[in-house]
Amino acid sequence: MEGKENALAVFIDFENLALGFKGSRNKFDISKVLERLVEKGKLIVKRAYADWSRYGEYKTLMHESNIEMIEIPKRSMTGKNSADIHLCVDAMDLAWAKEHIDTFAIVSGDSDFSPLVSKLKENGKTVIGLGMKDSTSNLLMENCDEFIFYEDLFQSTAEPPPLESNLSKK
Numbered sequence: 001m002e003g004k005e006n007a008l009a010v011f012i013d014f015e016n017l018a019l020g021f022k023g024s025r026n027k028f029d030i031s032k033v034l035e036r037l038v039e040k041g042k043l044i045v046k047r048a049y050a051d052w053s054r055y056g057e058y059k060t061l062m063h064e065s066n067i068e069m070i071e072i073p074k075r076s077m078t079g080k081n082s083a084d085i086h087l088c089v090d091a092m093d094l095a096w097a098k099e100h101i102d103t104f105a106i107v108s109g110d111s112d113f114s115p116l117v118s119k120l121k122e123n124g125k126t127v128i129g130l131g132m133k134d135s136t137s138n139l140l141m142e143n144c145d146e147f148i149f150y151e152d153l154f155q156s157t158a159e160p161p162p163l164e165s166n167l168s169k170k
Contacts, residue, residue, distance in 0.1 A: 006041025006103045006126070009094050010034075011087050012067070013108035014050035014058070020109065020132040020150075028058065030065050032153040033130060037105050040128060044101055045094060049083040081112065088116045095123050102126060106144070109136030117143040 010033075017028055030048075037043060046067040051074055052059060062069050070090070072083040087106075094101060104120050106113050109131030117127045117140065129136075129144035133151050141147045 007044045007101045008037060008041045008103045008105055008128075009045040009091070009098075009101045010037060010043060010047070010067075010105045010107065011091050012046075012048035013083060013087060013106070013110060013113070014048045014055065015072075015083050016108040016110045016135070017132070017150075018050070018055060020135040029153075030058075030061055030067065033107060033150070034065060036148060036153050037128070037130075040105070041103055044098075047087075047090065049087050051083075084110065084112050088113070091116055092119065095120055095125055103128065105130060106140075107131070109140065111137030111139045114139050114143045121145070 012030075012033075021028055034043065034046075046065070047070055048062055048067050049070045049072055051072050052069055053074075059069065070083075070086060072086060091104060091106075095104070102124075103126040105128045106117065107130045113129075114137070117129070120127050121143075126146075127144045129140055129147040130150060131140070131147070133149050136147075136149070
C-alpha cells in the first residue's frame with residue numbers, strides 16, 4: 001500500500017454484534033475495532049445501525065468515537081432485516097456516490113451481507129470483514145478480501161525475549 005492512503009467506510013451491524021455478546025461478561029469495545037481499522041487507512045465514514053433505545057449504554061461510546069448512529073425502530077414495526085437492508089443501501093449509495101472511498105469495512109458476522117460484499121468487490125472496492133469467532137458465517141468470511149476476528153484484537157503483541165545478561169555492551 002505504498003503511495004496514497006486508503007479511504008475507508010465502516011458499517012457496523014450493531015444488533016448482530018450485540019447478539020454475539022449476549023451472555024458474555026465483556027462489553028463490546030468499539031475503540032479496539034477502530035484502532036485496527038485505522039491501520040488499513042483513513043476512516044472517512046463510520047456508521048452503526050441498531051434500535052438504539054435497546055443499547056443506551058453504548059450511545060456515549062459511539063458519540064465519543066464519532067460514529068453516526070442510524071436509528072432502526074423496533075423489529076415489530078420494521079421487520080427482522082431492517083437494519084441489514086438499511087446498511088446495504090447506504091453502503092451501495094456510498095460506493096457509487098463517493099469514488100474516493102476504496103475500502104469498506106463490514107462489522108458483522110451475518111451471512112446476509114455476502115451479496116453486498118460481492119457487489120462492492122464487483123465495483124472495485126476492497127472489503128474487510130470483522131466479526132466474532134462464534135457467530136460469523138463462513139460464507140461472509142470467505143467472501144471478504146480480509147477478515148478480522150474481534151477476539152484477535154485483544155491478543156497482546158508478543159514481547160521480544162529479554163537479552164542475555166552475558167552479552168557485551170559494545
